[in-house]
Amino acid sequence: GQQVMQIPQYQHVQEGEDFTTYCNSSTTLSNIQWYKQRPGGHPVFLIQLVKSGEVKKQKRLTFQFGEAKKNSSLHITATQTTDVGTYFCAGRSNTGKLIFGQGTTLQVKP
Amino acid sequence: KAGVTQTPRYLIKTRGQQVTLSCSPISGHRSVSWYQQTPGQGLQFLFEYFSETQRNKGNFPGRFSGRQFSNSRSEMNVSTLELGDSALYLCASSGSQGGTEAFFGQGTRLTVV
Numbered sequence: 001g002q003q004v005m006q007i008p009q010y011q012h013v014q015e016g017e018d019f020t021t022y023c024n025s026s027t028t029l030s031n032i033q034w035y036k037q038r039p040g041g042h043p044v045f046l047i048q049l050v051k052s053g054e055v056k057k058q059k060r061l062t063f064q065f066g067e068a069k070k071n072s073s074l075h076i077t078a079t080q081t082t083d084v085g086t087y088f089c090a091g092r093s094n095t096g097k098l099i100f101g102q103g104t105t106l107q108v109k110p
Numbered sequence: 111k112a113g114v115t116q117t118p119r120y121l122i123k124t125r126g127q128q129v130t131l132s133c134s135p136i137s138g139h140r141s142v143s144w145y146q147q148t149p150g151q152g153l154q155f156l157f158e159y160f161s162e163t164q165r166n167k168g169n170f171p172g173r174f175s176g177r178q179f180s181n182s183r184s185e186m187n188v189s190t191l192e193l194g195d196s197a198l199y200l201c202a203s204s205g206s207q208g209g210t211e212a213f214f215g216q217g218t219r220l221t222v223v
Contacts, residue, residue, distance in 0.1 A: 100145070103153075
């Protein structure tokens with residue numbers, strides 16, 4: 001079946017360092033979404049990418065969608081303690097199913 | 111606008127029992143999806159309902175079932191509970207099938223003992 005793989009599973013950084021998480025799908029996606037889940041919370045939508053090669057920015061967060069629409073990345077510049085949480089990518093297949101990656105848990109040391 | 115409401119928030123059941131979880135989507139949303147979240151496994155897709163019809167299904171055994179009512183509220187049922195069914199069950203609603211963002215509820219934490 002369709003799979004969305006996400007790496008790394010965990011990342012510990014010092015506050016101020018950059019962070020990147022990568023997402024790869026076994027099939028072409030119609031779009032990809034990114035969510036953040038704070039400890040003890042539920043996933044919250046961050047952004048959706050639709051076009052091949054699309055790049056979107058939200059303050060210190062940069063999201064990219066690959067040219068083949070099979071991979072994506074989230075890059076955080078100069079991490080802060082408020083960035084702590086688990087970041088999930090979620091690919092929308094052509095059947096409409098939203099498949100989540102395993103998530104990357106980010107820990108930031110002050 | 112009220113968010114997605116899941117009840118109950120916490121549940122403890124014994125192996126072999128069955129359980130029903132409830133999800134009320136955001137008003138006006140017709141698509142409801144269910145996910146199982148366990149440590150290290152991320153969010154595993156269970157099924158998606160749209161206008162009372164199951165549109166997509168994940169790779170879970172038949173013990174897991176669901177339904178959606180005419181008011182878009184959804185229920186998920188797990189029969190013959192196993193220890194491995196212990197997880198956080200999340201419900202998400204969106205405005206349309208295959209639409210944009212999914213709005214998640216707080217989840218139901220199920221513990222099977």
